[in-house]
Amino acid sequence: MELGNVRLVLVHDDNKPRKLKHNLGHPRILAFGGAYSNLIRALAGAGREHGVETIGVIRGEEHLPLNPVLAYARACGMRLTYLDRAAYRRKHTPEVLDRLRAEFGEVFVLPEGGSNAAAVRGCAELPAELGDDYDVICCPVGTGGTLAGIAAGLPPGRRAIGFSVLKGGGFLHEEVARLQRQAYGEATANWSIELGYHFGGYARTTPELDAFAAEHHVERIYVAKMLYGVHDLIRKGRFEPGTRILAVVTAQPELPVASCDSPTGFDSGEPRWRR
Numbered sequence: 001m002e003l004g005n006v007r008l009v010l011v012h013d014d015n016k017p018r019k020l021k022h023n024l025g026h027p028r029i030l031a032f033g034g035a036y037s038n039l040i041r042a043l044a045g046a047g048r049e050h051g052v053e054t055i056g057v058i059r060g061e062e063h064l065p066l067n068p069v070l071a072y073a074r075a076c077g078m079r080l081t082y083l084d085r086a087a088y089r090r091k092h093t094p095e096v097l098d099r100l101r102a103e104f105g106e107v108f109v110l111p112e113g114g115s116n117a118a119a120v121r122g123c124a125e126l127p128a129e130l131g132d133d134y135d136v137i138c139c140p141v142g143t144g145g146t147l148a149g150i151a152a153g154l155p156p157g158r159r160a161i162g163f164s165v166l167k168g169g170g171f172l173h174e175e176v177a178r179l180q181r182q183a184y185g186e187a188t189a190n191w192s193i194e195l196g197y198h199f200g201g202y203a204r205t206t207p208e209l210d211a212f213a214a215e216h217h218v219e220r221i222y223v224a225k226m227l228y229g230v231h232d233l234i235r236k237g238r239f240e241p242g243t244r245i246l247a248v249v250t251a252q253p254e255l256p257v258a259s260c261d262s263p264t265g266f267d268s269g270e271p272r273w274r275r
């Protein structure tokens with residue numbers, strides 16, 4: 001797409017399988033997530049594919065019948081358990097973790113959003129698959145692992161812009177730097193985060209964002225916020241004329257209903273390019 005005098009190309013790439021790739025060396029892995037969590041879904045599929053036992057700790061109460069994400073996770077063999085909201089907030093405290101270990105045995109626990117050093121290294125593999133025909137790469141930011149990795153994997157002279165989907169995302173600057181230090185010993189200086197496109201906060205929306213998502217046929221929680229932000233920065237002249245922008249589309253607008261026979265529950269495969 002030519003917008004004014006910059007070029008914007010969308011690249012489809014699911015980030016959760018990348019975040020899991022280097023985390024799969026454990027026999028039993030536990031992850032936390034909401035009832036529609038992309039991480040829960042990706043971990044269930046990857047566990048099935050790689051022979052890893054998986055446990056999904058879901059925020060809130062059990063609702064039957066299971067929604068498509070959790071039904072898929074179950075079909076892949078993931079064990080599901082639930083934490084009320086208060087306990088979920090304390091999920092990384094020793095008392096909650098000890099309780100989970102008493103129930104499920106010794107487990108490797110993924111942090112919120114799956115963002116750890118191994119996840120950063122997995123996401124850092126994306127830029128090498130994208131050639132070099134771009135100046136700026138844009139992605140949504142939830143917990144920051146994806147931006148931390150993409151920025152770390154960039155060739156010289158390129159930069160990354162993350163778009164926070166959280167309200168009050170200022171802490172993400174330190175978080176992304178921390179994740180890069182954890183993975184590589186130092187943080188890079190080639191990224192920034194836009195904080196003004198959260199539309200009310202995580203999973204919140206507005207009529208304007210809904211209309212944008214419908215018009216562009218993109219997923220709302222992450223992708224629409226990023227893409228709206230990219231269009232807005234272009235409109236405001238924040239990019240030099242001729243800038244080549246790649247936007248990483250990390251999810252599809254509708255949840256594909258997958259059986260656990262399709263390896264990851266995602267429509268994965270080669271990155272697909274769209275103009």
Ligand SMILES: *Cc1c(COP(=O)(O)O)cnc(C)c1O
Binds near residue numbers: 141142
């Ligand atoms: C998890 C997720 C993100 C955010 O990734 P972080 O590494 O947590 O910042 C972006 N898009 C989609 C679709 C996701 O599921």
